[in-house]
Amino acid sequence: MTILARVYLVRHGETNENRNKIIQGQLDTSLNRLGREQARLVGEALKSIPFEIAFSSDLSRAAKTAEAILAHHPHLTLQKQVELRERHMGEMQGKVWRQGQQASGTDRTIESAAFFAARAETWWIKYILDGTAPLPENREAFHILAVTHGGFIGTLVRSLVQGKKAVYAPGVVVERCLNSSVTIVEVNDGRQGVVIQGGDVSHLKGLEDGVETNVDDTAGQI
Numbered sequence: 221m222t223i224l225a226r227v228y229l230v231r232h233g234e235t236n237e238n239r240n241k242i243i244q245g246q247l248d249t250s251l252n253r254l255g256r257e258q259a260r261l262v263g264e265a266l267k268s269i270p271f272e273i274a275f276s277s278d279l280s281r282a283a284k285t286a287e288a289i290l291a292h293h294p295h296l297t298l299q300k301q302v303e304l305r306e307r308h309m310g311e312m313q314g315k316v317w318r319q320g321q322q323a324s325g326t327d328r329t330i331e332s333a334a335f336f337a338a339r340a341e342t343w344w345i346k347y348i349l350d351g352t353a354p355l356p357e358n359r360e361a362f363h364i365l366a367v368t369h370g371g372f373i374g375t376l377v378r379s380l381v382q383g384k385k386a387v388y389a390p391g392v393v394v395e396r397c398l399n400s401s402v403t404i405v406e407v408n409d410g411r412q413g414v415v416i417q418g419g420d421v422s423h424l425k426g427l428e429d430g431v432e433t434n435v436d437d438t439a440g441q442i
Contacts, residue, residue: 221408225352225362228266229373230289231434232281233258234399241317241435245309248279255281258400258427259288265402265423267292269363275347276367277304285400286367303343306369306436307336317435333375340376341383349411361406370397370434377403377415386413394418397434 233255237244251259262285271293276286278300286298310329323330331339352362377394380386386405388394394403397419404417 221410221412223361223406224409225348225364225407227348227364227366227405227407228269228271229376229403229405230262230266230285230365230367231370231373231397231399231401232277232279232285232367233262233288235281238399238435243309243312243315243317243436243439245307245313245436246279246305247313248281250280251284254427255399256284256288258424259285261423261425261427262400262402263289263292266365269365271296271363271365273299273351273362274365274367275299275301275304276365277306277369277372278302279305279369282367282369286365289365289367301343303339304366304368304372307331307371307375309436309439312439317439323439336371337375337379340372341379341385344376344380344385348407352407369436370399370401371437373397373403374434374437377405377418380405380413381415385411386415388418389414389416392416392418400424 233251235249235255236252237249266289274290274296276282276298283300290296290298308331310327374397392415398421401419401421403419405413405415407413
């Protein structure tokens with residue numbers, strides 16, 4: 221099959237809220253010093269990728285990470301999108317996550333898991349499947365950058381795989397999305413996705429001491 225697109229899903233760099241295990245959700249938090257360095261390093265790692273379009277969540281921590289990547293791709297204009305925001309965590313936003321703490325399934329202030337998954341998949345269909353196909357015959361695949369949040373990436377990949385719209389390549393799995401990690405999904409002309417890389421942080425070169433898990437994702441497991 222022909223590869224139509226290669227999508228690079230990048231999680232934003234670290235924030236102070238990440239480090240202090242504060243549930244962010246859709247709070248507009250900023251990269252800290254380590255997060256800015258992580259953004260610079262992921263930008264260096266991706267500088268040779270011929271991106272043709274770039275999206276990011278409109279929240280600052282994602283947009284600033286995307287801007288660090290696009291410093292190497294000055295011909296591109298960043299498209300900031302509300303659809304790429306992290307899950308809204310309702311009344312839990314701004315609170316410190318504690319071991320075992322989870323949202324209640326009846327908490328109507330939090331964006332439901334089903335709605336969040338549908339939002340992620342709707343973005344995928346609109347901007348990836350419908351936005352890149354059909355490509356002109358004999359042209360190379362689109363390279364697409366999408367800088368977003370750990371919960372969004374994990375939810376999107378799980379939703380696509382569970383809905384049989386994507387599969388994992390042999391030996392690949394998305395277990396955790398650390399700060400500035402890169403997950404790559406190829407899309408073929410059968411509209412099938414193949415996750416060929418999951419949560420890679422090899423570009424951090426010893427700066428992997430950012431948060432080990434995304435507390436927003438953990439707290440939202442209802």
